Amino acid sequence: MLQNTDIYETLKYRLMTNGFAHGQKVRAEHLRQEFGCSASTIREVLFRLSTLGLVEFRDQRGFRVPEKSAEVVNELTHMRVLLEAEGTAMSIRLGGIAWEAQLTAAHHQLSHLEMRLQTADDKAPFVDLWFAAEKQFHETLISACGSDSLRGLHHQIYCRFRQQLMVEDRAFDFISNNIRHHQQILDAALSGDEALTRQKIHDHLARHLLATA
Amino acid sequence: MLQNTDIYETLKYRLMTNGFAHGQKVRAEHLRQEFGCSASTIREVLFRLSTLGLVEFRDQRGFRVPEKSAEVVNELTHMRVLLEAEGTAMSIRLGGIAWEAQLTAAHHQLSHLEMRLQTADDKAPFVDLWFAAEKQFHETLISACGSDSLRGLHHQIYCRFRQQLMVEDRAFDFISNNIRHHQQILDAALSGDEALTRQKIHDHLARHLLATA
DNA sequence: TTTTCTTGAAATTTCGAGATTTTGTGATTT
């Protein structure tokens, strides 16, 4: 039978990748059957996920997937830029060769996938792979920052960001810009230019920012 | 009987203000009696608090208050500076007169308290009041930033920061510097100088940062 | 002495039944 932690990871992944529709109720009583456990166990897991922001909890009315919202995407993007720029700058200072190698590897994998995505007719088989590779690349950027707190905050924000955007990202019409952006971020990071790297991270995510007055 | 939400707030406050010792186990079975409810109810609350980082959860070995750690304080301080500086800069742009008034009020209250603290022999009666006023001032700084996400992250970090430092802060030997710092932050914010405000927020918290190589 | 094994006690986790609260439907009133 699935362990508590497995249920947590499974539901987290499903929530991040829009396995549940926005606004949909998430009923412990239903999931109970799928996971072969009691509703209380699911309830515990959902409480944990609610503090991450992947489900919303309201007293006496259960759990629900957050609605899609341009305003929220704007906020989450802003936080991603803030945290990724800072974390990457720290990684540049602290990471050394090992980090550069990891980042290059992560970029290589992502880049390869995005090239194929660009020409593929049916993008569907690539969705999960791309999702994992893009996550890996952005996590690697900040992986050598030396701060669990920063990585933790970024992880939280990244999960919610994906949850908000996974639906529309499935079209992959941004893909050719993305290839260029990821390359520019990699180049800037390897060159050790903190300010440029920050700028490129911002540019990469800028399309999700609302134009401010 | 206490509602679920009240238990959450009560335990959160107690964890933030060192009502539990660092490293101490937090047993649902014990708290059950104090709150007059079942262990499961406490368990739910602790799961929620664990995602905030105020208690650590490990599979099959329950909940435990995080240990005190200079490294963690350093990280949390760094995140506070990052988030408060950004949030305050946004508040300066968006807040308007109403925000300036609230900030002035919050500072007035804090300042009054810190003056009295400075001369008081027995600081104990002031601890809770100071705690509330200091929290209020720093939350007001970012209150007009317009981003629930930023406020949420800051709240999380602030709670953990307090939990780490509440013990030693009870001595209040930093109080005269604090009075000056808070004044400088207020002045900078009211003058509308974003860069200066960021700098003053950094300076205020700098004593908690480890000297980096 | 140090390590491994055994075993009982204690802590944690799971579970489903019953209590409570919300939600949906349709009748009644304004």
Added chain:
DNA sequence: AAATCACAAAATCTCGAAATTTCAAGAAAA
């Protein structure tokens, strides 16, 4: 038509007992 109310159905929440796992202390083996 809109608002209020009553009531049944459904969903949520609470609870303590049972099952499982960890912990601690002493015995046995290396």
